[in-house]
Amino acid sequence: MERIEDCISFVIGKAAQQIARRAREKLAVHGVTPIQYAILKVLGQQDGQSGAELGARLVMDSATMTGVIDRLQASGLLERQADADDRRIQRLFVTEQGRLLQKPMDAAMDQLNDEVTRNLGEQGEVFWHALRRLGENRG
Amino acid sequence: MERIEDCISFVIGKAAQQIARRAREKLAVHGVTPIQYAILKVLGQQDGQSGAELGARLVMDSATMTGVIDRLQASGLLERQADADDRRIQRLFVTEQGRLLQKPMDAAMDQLNDEVTRNLGEQGEVFWHALRRLGENRG
């Protein structure tokens, strides 16, 4: 490998960085970050999941999860509620205020998806397939 | 977009995260991180570049650059040297110790490239093309 631009770790990192930047811009008007959006989305579809369940779905470790949940709670978009049966577990619930953001946030991310997909054209399908494969750590 | 797994920002972020994890593991034995490797590689091919020049090549802002350079210097892999003509500029030089790491680090990253490319098979070409396009912020 002669150039750093031929290093897969570098190139995919920078590509993800550019996409993340655009996602941040689109979500900033709603006061949330991309990962906060992800948590609100998953939780909005099934309330009451624990941090561990969310972490498994979103591939986040518990240390990161604690911090993100702290900030979402501080923003009033989500609440912790101790589980009655297992007191180790904090179940998470989207607040009214959090639910109001769901549709506009989804619209913003749909828009980003469209922009990227349109630009990639026919290569889009192959690209998605490869990305999922890598994300699942099979590549 | 129904599922968070259909969100391009989320999926490319997680794919990059997995690749970065594997790159970190391979580089950890040499005591460097992926971004530190990138700086040492670019600088090793042309010594004496400034932080601004490196930042343009590696798409890093100056705040991040300062921190990474600090740690590389603390590790003894790189040195700062004030420019004689323009005293705003700090020129960067790889140390002897830094040069010794070049080949083994490159070998580790070549290995990662091979693993990923082999796994993607025929889709590799399309995937690389799409990644570069996105990294250049044209998609």
Added chain:
DNA sequence: GACTAATGACTCGTATACAAGATATATGGA
């Protein structure tokens, strides 16, 4: 030469990401 704009490096605050470890709680078996 003096003034203004631009530039390079740095600092500070915030947000992921992760390793390692601490704490509280739950579970299984002796």
Added chain:
DNA sequence: TCCATATATCTTGTATACGAGTCATTAGTC
């Protein structure tokens, strides 16, 4: 019941990443 193990969460320390702003220096213009 007691104990070892496992689990969920949280804490701490380190490393990117970026917005915003500071400071010194340089470049451009009059």
